[in-house]
Amino acid sequence: MKEKRDESISAMATPAIGEAGKTGGWRDMRPHHDPSKCIPCIKKKASCFLCWLYCPEGVIKATIPPEINLEYCKGCGICAEECPAKAIVMVHEEENV
């Protein structure tokens, strides 16, 4: 094997957005958000945000409406499971909603 100049003799990673690649490509189903059912969208003030709280990837912003970054969302569906208003549903990637 050819010698490399690489100085890292143990494996390491610096925390950064996209360190593991564009994980959105792993997704099979994606979250679809309906503002007409979403609590903060209806109340027009910061409230609920359980989707933001539960998202294990931190790709949902606590904004009105909540913004989901599909470049990194892996499609786990936890936001849809936790949403008390059923404002988020999981749809197959190829489905147009």
Next chain:
Amino acid sequence: MSNVQIMTGNTAATMGARLCQVQVVAAYPITPQTSVTEILSQLIEGGELKAEYIRVESEHSALAVCISASTVGARVFTSTSSQGLLYMHEQIHWAAGSRLPIVMCCVNRGVGAPWTIFNDQQDSIAQRDTGWIQIYCRDNQEIIDSVIQGYRIAESVYVPVMVCYDGFVMSHTMMPVDIPDAELVAEFLPPYKPHTILSPERPMNINPVLFPWRRANAEGLMCDGYMEMRYKLQKALDDSRGVIVATGQAFAEAFGRDHGGMLLEYKTDDADVILAGMGSVATEATTAADILRKEGIRAGVVGIRVFRPFPKEEVRDVFRKTKALVIFEKGISYGYEGALCSELKAAFYGTDIQLPIHNYVVGLGGRDVKARELAEAVRSSRDAIAAGETEPTTKWLNCITG
């Protein structure tokens, strides 16, 4: 000026750790290693060794603590035996993969079931493939010296070092030990420089999941895959041979004692038969060789000091000159033969070294290994070889069953 004191192997090990100014100790007591942990905790509690002693609930945790402390830049020490070593096994791999220069004493003890607290080398032999450097000591002097050398080797090549010595035979046996001068040790052993500096200013994830292939990180830097990292560990062990030999020579110059770099030779120059072994077996074999020489049999001894990395070139050089090889070992690779026997035969493959090899499993679970018994085994092997028995067979010395 020498400072010779009479002490056990376990005391010698702690003296070594103390002279190396270790900063963190985490160890869990197990026979026959227990007094190592006791002495170190006393030294630290009494302020004689400025280090932190971290109490843990198991050997697995002991090494986990050492790994963490070494990662953030501390010189760390631990020790264990037998079941404790086996309980650590997962972390033993982890320490090597993380390339941390930890020095650990393994006070060799047989492995259950059935229970034994007594000596053989099955415990550390079973850790052969973990990526640690393994040094087997032949007397208490070599223990203290190998701990000191161990840190210099480990911190040069970033590979952990296991200093192995036989339980009770050395751990609890008093021998004269020349304590190296602390200032000379400080000169011999520069401060530990970690290969990776962890700091709150630059947070890092150490040892993340690696994928099969190399890939670019978020900053666009191409990073190694799992296989490249493992290749680097193998290369580090391969390259450590030169460092181990050079460290032994530097130690001999500084302290006047040479334990051999990779192996020790005793009366091998004109030897017709060489006895080979590791640890106390090699020491006992030197007495056996003297007995045989009195009878006119030109016997010599090779004590394999470093088992990993294996001294391939060195064993070829020494065994090329002799006519027969008798290997005594305190362990066995079940279903085949002694591990040292396999390694030696493999080292000879493809060379002109075609000497007859006999293999004896000795002293399992503390069964006494006497020089006169080793000498008798060599006599009987010589007779068998003379009668044409060159195919290696593994015999169990002093074993009644079967």
